[in-house]
Amino acid sequence: MLVNKKNLIPIKISTIFILICHLLILSCYQMSGVTDQEVQIQNINRSLMCPVCPGESIDQSQHPLAIQMRNLVEKKINEGWSEKQVIDFFEERYGPAVLLEPSKEGVHLIIWIIPIIIFIISFGALIFVIKSMLRKKPIIKKENSN
Amino acid sequence: MIVDTGAIALLTALIISIYSSIASLLGGIWRINELVTSGKYGLFTVPPLLAIATGALIYAFITHDFSVKYVANNSSLDMPDVYTWVAIYAGNAGSLLFIAFVLSILIVILILNTSKKLPVSSPYINFIASIQLIFLLLVMVALDNPLDKLPVTPEDGKGINPLLIHFGMFIHPPTQMTGLVAVSIPFSIAMGTLLANRGQFDDWIDIGRIWGMISWTILTFGLVLGSWWAYTILGWGGYWAWDPVENSALMPWLIMTAFIHSIMVQKTRRMFRTWNMILIILAVSLSQMGMFINRGGPVPSVHSFAQSTMGWLFLIFMAFTLLSSITILFFKSNSIKSKNIIESIYSRETIFLIQNILFIVIAAITLWGTIYPVISDLFLNQIVTVGEPFYDKMTGPLMLLLIAIMGIAPLFPWKKGSNIKILKNLITPAIIGLFPMLIMLIIGFSKIITLFGVWIFGVAASIIFRELIKGTISKNKKAKSYLKAFFNLLSSNRPRYGGYIVHLSLLLFATGVIHSTFYSIQKDVPLSIGDTAKIGKYSFLYVDFKSNELKNRNETTAIFNVSKDSKYIGSLESNRTFFYKFKIAATRAGIRSVPLEDFYIVPSNFSENGDAVFRVYINPMIWIMWASGPILLIGAIIAIWPRKQNRKKS
Numbered sequence: 056m057l058v059n060k061k062n063l064i065p066i067k068i069s070t071i072f073i074l075i076c077h078l079l080i081l082s083c084y085q086m087s088g089v090t091d092q093e094v095q096i097q098n099i100n101r102s103l104m105c106p107v108c109p110g111e112s113i114d115q116s117q118h119p120l121a122i123q124m125r126n127l128v129e130k131k132i133n134e135g136w137s138e139k140q141v142i143d144f145f146e147e148r149y150g151p152a153v154l155l156e157p158s159k160e161g162v163h164l165i166i167w168i169i170p171i172i173i174f175i176i177s178f179g180a181l182i183f184v185i186k187s188m189l190r191k192k193p194i195i196k197k198e199n200s201n
Numbered sequence: 202m203i204v205d206t207g208a209i210a211l212l213t214a215l216i217i218s219i220y221s222s223i224a225s226l227l228g229g230i231w232r233i234n235e236l237v238t239s240g241k242y243g244l245f246t247v248p249p250l251l252a253i254a255t256g257a258l259i260y261a262f263i264t265h266d267f268s269v270k271y272v273a274n275n276s277s278l279d280m281p282d283v284y285t286w287v288a289i290y291a292g293n294a295g296s297l298l299f300i301a302f303v304l305s306i307l308i309v310i311l312i313l314n315t316s317k318k319l320p321v322s323s324p325y326i327n328f329i330a331s332i333q334l335i336f337l338l339l340v341m342v343a344l345d346n347p348l349d350k351l352p353v354t355p356e357d358g359k360g361i362n363p364l365l366i367h368f369g370m371f372i373h374p375p376t377q378m379t380g381l382v383a384v385s386i387p388f389s390i391a392m393g394t395l396l397a398n399r400g401q402f403d404d405w406i407d408i409g410r411i412w413g414m415i416s417w418t419i420l421t422f423g424l425v426l427g428s429w430w431a432y433t434i435l436g437w438g439g440y441w442a443w444d445p446v447e448n449s450a451l452m453p454w455l456i457m458t459a460f461i462h463s464i465m466v467q468k469t470r471r472m473f474r475t476w477n478m479i480l481i482i483l484a485v486s487l488s489q490m491g492m493f494i495n496r497g498g499p500v501p502s503v504h505s506f507a508q509s510t511m512g513w514l515f516l517i518f519m520a521f522t523l524l525s526s527i528t529i530l531f532f533k534s535n536s537i538k539s540k541n542i543i544e545s546i547y548s549r550e551t552i553f554l555i556q557n558i559l560f561i562v563i564a565a566i567t568l569w570g571t572i573y574p575v576i577s578d579l580f581l582n583q584i585v586t587v588g589e590p591f592y593d594k595m596t597g598p599l600m601l602l603l604i605a606i607m608g609i610a611p612l613f614p615w616k617k618g619s620n621i622k623i624l625k626n627l628i629t630p631a632i633i634g635l636f637p638m639l640i641m642l643i644i645g646f647s648k649i650i651t652l653f654g655v656w657i658f659g660v661a662a663s664i665i666f667r668e669l670i671k672g673t674i675s676k677n678k679k680a681k682s683y684l685k686a687f688f689n690l691l692s693s694n695r696p697r698y699g700g701y702i703v704h705l706s707l708l709l710f711a712t713g714v715i716h717s718t719f720y721s722i723q724k725d726v727p728l729s730i731g732d733t734a735k736i737g738k739y740s741f742l743y744v745d746f747k748s749n750e751l752k753n754r755n756e757t758t759a760i761f762n763v764s765k766d767s768k769y770i771g772s773l774e775s776n777r778t779f780f781y782k783f784k785i786a787a788t789r790a791g792i793r794s795v796p797l798e799d800f801y802i803v804p805s806n807f808s809e810n811g812d813a814v815f816r817v818y819i820n821p822m823i824w825i826m827w828a829s830g831p832i833l834l835i836g837a838i839i840a841i842w843p844r845k846q847n848r849k850k851s
Binding site for chain 1: 437438439442444445542543544545546551554555558561562565566569570573577581583584585586587588589590591595599722723724736786788805806
């Protein structure tokens, strides 16, 4: 499978294909006409849970309360509040359940730490297993698996 | 009368299943063929019996027999007959009947498939499969019978949840449920083989792999159809929200994906036997948990259609499955020890193992996020929500890594590879992948993550294409036609080349996901009739508004003329329907979808003169995401297709 001249044909073909794909992707990028502030408001809306509609953020939900909350977010941002201030304001009002992304402070830090621990332990175990399997090598005689 | 017959059929099905499981097990242990055969025939009678029960339920729906509790709860006089199909699984009891019916049919196919090929394991396989059937039937008969009657017959039923009255509902939930329950079949094959002490013979691998692929494919389509439905019909604007129920369907899918790869290692190298057992046990437990979360699990979800208190039973059954399987595995683990070992880090085995671990880690993180609100509620007395941002941040990079591994995996040979060779083979694709990335950078795409993603997809795609093209060229000498050579190549190693096609479709899907995630535009615009608004290259004129008062609902439709770059491209309808009795509004987006991007418009509340706030999205590459579905299906069918001629060879 070494690179030699014969291999160049498939490579050329795949290059062209992939280039075409990506050119297509490129042409859909455009100026949006959505202001930065609108994007900021949308981001806040997406990180706040609608307290009365199960499983939906206030950005998604059409519930009157969600609409009311959306308007409030917009109002606060227009008044010059920062993103964090707005989110803290809602957290104080509705409790931590209103945050779609649990806080990275205090007890709930654990939700962010556990995945990292899962990752480290799993890959630690993987490396251990592979190493120990590789070490067995001399004991076992060659066997034809086919 | 017909309903009573159905109820009797259901009870009979339960009794026969119990008999069949005992007969299969004892027949297997004592090696009494007659007993095994009687168990088999017993299981053959279950689908017809459940068909009678289902038929009775359908009859009750169509005749509006509200003396049946389930019919009274899930339909009404004004429900059109076609929605009977949806009503059957709209509630807890009915969906149980649906799942049990599907499982019983799958079991019959399983028996026909395995009784000759795996004669020794077959009784045990039937035993394991029938236990799962018994559980479903028992829950129905004892606790929530779909054919139960009410003491007093109401005038009219409560009606079906209006969100379910949609075409999407005809296919997504049944596919998803079938996928979840189908995981039981490869599980039964694996566990049955283990119980029969046949684990070391690896004779179940081909059948187990095919059933694993089948359930994986159905699960995949359940997920994709759900996303498609949420996006195009529910007007959510998105296709995946990391909702608990979505997660609970994703987790078994993740583990099954690991399984269908890892089983290839067992097929080729007679290794990973215990590991494959663990994977299939995890997959089946997670699919049972999926059924638990969907049935009034502890986490709030947008999917809580079939709410009931039954959920906990599924959790208990899941614990039972998990514990008993692990115990069996523990006692039989010596019998399936493999003599083969990993000979090199640079081998397909290692790559598959790394991929497996990644899938498990992603599933574990998903599980953790899904159950954390419950843990917090129980132990910290605090209600929290774990939503999209958590999963995006935690699993996103891992998924990208998975795609990278998927890309380079074809470079790793079985047993032993050379790192220098692999690196050499990687250089060209890595450079090819850089081109599109550089072009994007020059044009002004600044988000590093998408640039990086595009590079990885490019590398992965070029490696697969190189494999396909090189293979075709080498077969061409014999076949004398490139097309024929290509088909010869596909059939020379179906699991492999079918897999490559699935991988290509996943790359398309991932391209759609990454671009729609990072370059989607959203805007809320208040409009009155006659107004025009602009977003990106699109401008849209609010032409007309129609309001239609019906008996049970109010349908409001807005009509838009959409132009792109000042050129008229068509008219779109965006609809909102309000159901009085349920106080639920269902929206339907107007979508203009082309391969490059979707223009998407969905209304919120209309005022009487048609004023409304419309949400408009421009979502890039979504069309490509959906288009990857059929390609995936083609690849999966190629990989599933059993080849008979080759049996003699192996």
